[in-house]
Amino acid sequence: MSERDPPADGLTLADQLCFSVYATAHAFNRLYKPLLDPLGLTYPQYLVMLALWERDGRTVSAIGEALSLDSGTLTPLLKRMEAAGLVRRTRSATDERQVIVTLAPGGEALRGRAADVPKAVACAVGAAGIDARGVQAGLDALRAGLGRERRASGSDRDGRTGRTG
């Protein structure tokens, strides 16, 4: 800290917990990609499959709620998955506003092959398998950030609870 001019006003990258979350999310995406490519899935599509394997026959909005995604994201994504033979989209007979998403044969068939994915990820993150250094670093930063963040017990309003941004 000699020739530089650090802001001291909280406007630094490293002090932002949100940046750790942001960067770790990307790192996870990069970690999953080579595992999901052979299955023909993207990461959000994999999440949709997880949701359907857990409970089949959900509406678009139910999936959106589970994944925190809205219809503008899900509609084209589900159409691609339908075109790939993973799911079927049918209007509800009782309420024609709703679109029920159900597993197609291709989606059922994928379930067995997908079982290896979480194992491979856990292995990669835990030990030295694939290149999970980005995820490792991100999780370390998250641990540090979450540890430094003190719980605001009710009425802390001064915004100085450490590193929360």
Place this chain on the structure above:
Amino acid sequence: MSERDPPADGLTLADQLCFSVYATAHAFNRLYKPLLDPLGLTYPQYLVMLALWERDGRTVSAIGEALSLDSGTLTPLLKRMEAAGLVRRTRSATDERQVIVTLAPGGEALRGRAADVPKAVACAVGAAGIDARGVQAGLDALRAGLGRERRASGSDRDGRTGRTG
């Protein structure tokens, strides 16, 4: 756990640490949006500004390394920021391959107004300011997930270290 058919093969949403990271990243984005909109910034653009306020005059690749983004993402983003008067993009005199990104007057002027952003975020997350429930829930899930994840001390290869996917 009666009428349902939970996978038991690790293929569930809730058991995935990566999903907590993914959902929390979106929640942070939604939290920042109303704070950054008045400044005319998106969240990634805000990150670029943080990087430049911390150290001005970096190359595209240096910014990309700091933010874990590649040129395919940064080039159009930086061009939009240049059009908005926030930064300048100039070729290096010594190596014409390099593009140096420097703060333009508009970017300097934004620094004062941006100082409130981390405070507002910290306040919102710590207490009950804006709607930060998504972020709260995400951070809680991350704390739980990171706590459950046991450190693989060197040679854990069986992928059963709890919740890491």
Place this chain on the structure above:
DNA sequence: CGCTATTTGATTGTGCGCAATATGATTTGC
């Protein structure tokens, strides 16, 4: 000098992700 390999950004194509809006079905009020 010429040649090749490397480095650095830019470009292109695909796929999220969300706001705003549109469309059409269902419910509510009267």
Place this chain on the structure above:
DNA sequence: GCAAATCATATTGCGCACAATCAAATAGCG
């Protein structure tokens, strides 16, 4: 019943995000 409000999804437009590819410039070698 019928009009208005509400609800569920689709569409459009913009902005990330990355892989693959390209072009320009530098570096290094004979």
